[in-house]
Structure formats: structure tokens, C-alpha cells
Amino acid sequence: MASPTGPAGSRTTSITGWGRTSPTTARLLRPGSYGEAVAAVRTCGARGGIARGLGRAYGDAAQNAGGAVWDMTGLDRIRRVDAEAGVVECEAGVSLHRLMEVLLPLGWFVPVSPGTRYVTVGGAVGADIHGKNHHVAGSFTRHVRSFELLTADGAVRTVRPGTDLFDATAGGMGLTGVVLAAAVRLVPVQTSLMTVDTERAADLDDLLARLSATDHRYRYSVAWIDLLARGAATGRAVLTRGDHAPLDALPARARRAPLAFRPGHLPPAPRGLPEGLLGRRSVGLFNAFWYRRAPRRRTGELQRLSAFFHPLDGVPHWNRIYGRGGFVQYQFVVGHGQEETLRRVVERIAARGCPSFLAVLKRFGAGGSGWLSFPAAGWTLALDIPAGLPGLGAFLDELDEAVAAAGGRVYLAKDARLRPELVDVMYPRAPEFRELRGRLDPRGVFTSDLSRRLAL
């Protein structure tokens, strides 16, 4: 597939996001230094370029048809760990996985982790990622003290919170420039284990009530929701919530190496799986099993960090299970007081029988300052759906309308299909974002398939 063309060190290759839909071709270049990154931006050509990390954005945010894509994983140095203050300074291509390997033995943890450790620090800034602790900690960029940004003029700027450039870049999907490095505040931990409480919610009302009443007691909180359950069971869910285990919660044996980080791995998902493996029936059976398998109520269970935060990372290439047609992830947020919208969406998904076994509901805390940052106080639901499901495009468009009408929005890092007209409705600061980009990058050096598709 790849053919060696273009500038030295680059190759033309077909690229998709994690959902494996809409492949396009670009020149892939892997800068290994600031100098190479500056040269790459200066010589990217008429169709521009976009930075890419580990490719976990589901849609087309890190693709750039006919142009350049800069694989930033070559800039992967951890420059300094301030073990007193709890701050790490590292290059943008460092993954959260690597940070955990280095920082956990020192008693520090990343401030925000999404459902995978395989995201880079640059990607975490560009998508302003969130995790199970959003209701107390906010999103990733809240913990960023500063970052270095390579802009369209070839300059490297140090950007600090409280500036327009910071707020445009936090969640700006790489369209303001290339994040080269960042200084991130960390969270102290005594152990690498989690104490986890698990409980079941019988339906959506029960779930929302439990989350509203008790979320503040937990640093981390999330609910897996069975979107195929209908009738009285609509919205039934399993809540898992917890915190970093203190040293004295560990059994004597584990206390000898309390900060060990040993994520396990299963064999990777095979290639070439057929489409339709995840149908309504198979997913329905899985969901029913998963719900009943969970304890009605269990408290204080000790779990490995990787099992609690990143269960799917244990199966490399799990995105292949959807077959060659790929899948889309639909994640939206609606504010507090918009529970009716959430309920209607859940009911419609249940009624339609969308085969989704990775559906997650979470309660967000206050949003951050990023202009295109996704999280906002309220409820967020995320679900994976096979892209080949007939009529799915029109169905999700209808959900978008309901979400937008409720003042909500969908997550750009996961989007692969939003109607462009809705961007400004969902993200009211998008015009400011475009205006800043127009000033900073008049030639449109930073371009992605997402920016073309959504006219960002």
C-alpha cells in the first residue's frame, strides 16, 4: 500500500482513525526533533498537514487527504520530572502509558486518563481528553501548566493558560499548530491499585439518581449501560466507582511493591473479521450476561489500575472486531436539567436495537476554557456502533438534532459524520476559533479531513 514518494523520510500511505472508516491517503512523516518538525511544517505543501499521535481518535481528526500527516511519536522524550511538586515536562509524542511506567514508581499518576493509555500528551491537549474523574478534576488541559506550540509561521511559542491561543488549542484538534511539548501537573498516589465499588442500577432513573446523589464521594466514576435492554429495564447499568487505594488498604504481600505497574495483555484481535459479528443478538446476549455478572453491590474491591481504567487496552487492535466496515463512536453531552433529552435518546437507541456493547454514561463536572473543548457540566453518553448498520447515518443525524436542541454537543475527537451546519450550534465559540486560525494560519497550513468536512 505504501509507496516511497515525497520528501525524504516520508511515505505515502492510507490512513484512518480508530473506527477504520473513510480511509484517505497522505504523506506520513515522523519528525524526530524540533528542527525536523519545523522543517516539516514549512515544507508541507498546498494541502497542509496535521499532527497525529497514536491514532486513537475514532474519526478523521488525524487524517489529511493528499497532504502531510506528522507522526509525533518520534518526539517522545521525558525531559524532567519534578518529584517534589509533581510536574512532568515531556515532548508531545510521549504516551500516557509511558508516563505511567515512569511516574508510578515515583508515586505520581497522570491527572486525567481516558479509556486507553495509548494516547499521546499532544493528542490529550488537542482533544482536551476527559476521564472518569471529570466530575472532580475537569479535563486534561486544566492540568497543563504550559505547552510549546509550533505555529504556521515556523515559530515555537510557549503557551500558558489564560490566553486565547491556549483556549483555542485546548480541544482544537491540532488545527492551531503542532503541540511539541507540555508541562503537566500530576496526582500523588500511594499505590498502583484501585479500591472499587460496584453496584447495579435497575433502570435509567435509578442510574441517574445514584450518580447524582453519590458521585461526589468518588474520585472516579463511570457507568456501563445496557442499551439493548428495553421496557422497564431501559437504561439498566453497572456503576463502577473508586479511588486510588491507600497503602494501608493493601494486603501485606502487595505492600512490598505497592507502586508496581503491570498491565496484562491478551492476544491481539485477528485481522479480516467479517462484518456483522456484533449483531443485535450476540451483543444482546453479551449485555445480559455482563449485567447479571456484576455484583448487586460490592465495595472496596482491589483492582489493578489497568483493569479499572483501560480494560480494552488488554486486547491490542480491538477495533478490528467490527470487521472491515469499521464502526463509529457516538458521544454527546447534555447539560443538567436535560435529563429528558438523555432519556429520549437512550429510549430511541434501545428501541432501534443498535448493537452497542461499549456504552458508557458519565456525569461531567464543569467544562474547561477550551473553545472547542467537549466536556461541559451534565451527562455524557458514549456508544460504539458498527458503521454498516443500515440507516445509521440518518438515525444519528436525528439524535444530533435532539442533542443540539438541548444545548448539547458531540465530541469532535470521536466524530466521523456530524452535519457541518451543527458545529456552530454545538460549539458557539467556533467562529472565534476560525477567526484566530485565519489570523495565525492564513494559508491553512494546519488542515485535516475533519477540518475540511466540518469547515472548521
Added chain:
Amino acid sequence: MKDAFGSPQSLLVLGGTSEIALATARRLIARRTRTVWLAGRPSPALEDAAGRLRSLGAEVRTVPFDALDTGGHEEALGKVFAEGDIDVVLLAFGVLGDQERAEAEPAEAVRIAGTNYTGAVSAGLVCARSLRVQGHGSLVVLSSVAGERARRSNFVYGSSKAGLDAFAQGLGDALYGTGVHVMVVRPGFVRTKMTAGLAAAPLATTAEAVAEAVEAGLRRRSEVVWVPGVLRPVMALLRHMPQAIFRKLPV
């Protein structure tokens, strides 16, 4: 850009008055398509087609294009691509012609072959080059089951479609890995103005059905689409039938 379901935002139709193409355009406008270029010989019919698509909410522009004027293809189509990315090119021009006349007047046969084959080779390659530079996009080529095996009753048309079909398949192979997708569509007998007055063949279909199949094919990134789908096994059978028997079939 196309979205995750293969729905294009911009569409270039070569053969802007083709009923199949316009049915496809209507279908795509109902999804994501906002920009449509209709390329064809300037005529009231072309402007009328553009007007009707505009009323559906798309921004529609026409561009003068003549399949037989291969010397002018680069300029005419280059202008379109210079204005912005094209997500889907629908190569839909073609003439059925009059078989009897074509057999009597070779110049008429050359006109049919020149439009359906030579014109398509030229326009197809011009578009392929621009799509390649873009690094994305689909080239949808309207072939025909008539190209699968030439029939006595319209072998001039059939042979031109056979050539087009082989060309498009080869082009698809050439573009594999460039981000550009080529899709060959083989409809059976379609009830349109092109076939008005002809007795419908078995398994006859409609422009709407072809449009629906094109949309599904874009979603699946198919390389060959038969409309209706049952023509695939039927034509596989006919293709391998001995000449002596095929000749006697009432097709």
C-alpha cells in the same frame, strides 16, 4: 470530505442530464451533499436539471462538457477541481444509439463508441489524476450488463460498455492504495428516456433503484455493483453460455 458512511459533500456529474445521475444526486443531497457540478453540453435540459437540484438545497453549478471533445476535457474538468475537492465523480454520460443505423453507417457506430468509451477514458483519466492529488474520493462509473456479453440487438453499445467496464476495473487497480476508490456500476435494463419505446428486458429496474445501489456501494466502498443484485449470478450464467445457445436466446 466523505463521512464515515461514504456520504459525499461534493459531487461532480459527467453527463448532467442523465436520469440515473440525477436520481443519485437527489439521494445524496438528502444526506450530506451540498455542492454539485453538472457537466454536460449546454442546454435548457441541463439548466433545468440544475434548477431542480438547487430547489433541494444544494449549491449547483453547470460546466460545459462534451464527451466527444476529448481535447477540451482537461480544461473543463480542471476548472471544477480547482474550485475545491470533489468527493464523488459520477461518470454517467453515454448513448444507446441506433444499432441498425450503426451497422449501416460506421460513422454512427464510431460516435457511440467515441462517446461511451473514448470520451470516458479521457474524462476518467483526467478526473483520476485530480482525485489522486486530493488523496481521497470515489469515481463511480456507470457501466451496463450489456458490456458483460455482447448481444445481437445492441452489440455496438454493448462493446463500448465492455471497453468502458474493463477500463474502469483497470483504473481501480491502478488507483488502489492512493485513497481513490473506483466503483463500477452494472445496471440491467433501466426504464429511462434512453430506453423509452423499447420493450423492457426481464429484471428491468429504475433510476431510483440504481441511485440507491450507488449510495449503498459508496457506504461499503464496493468495487462492482449490480442492479438489481440478482443480475450478478444471472450474468455469470449467460457469460459462460456457449455461443450457439446464447445466439438463440430471446435477449
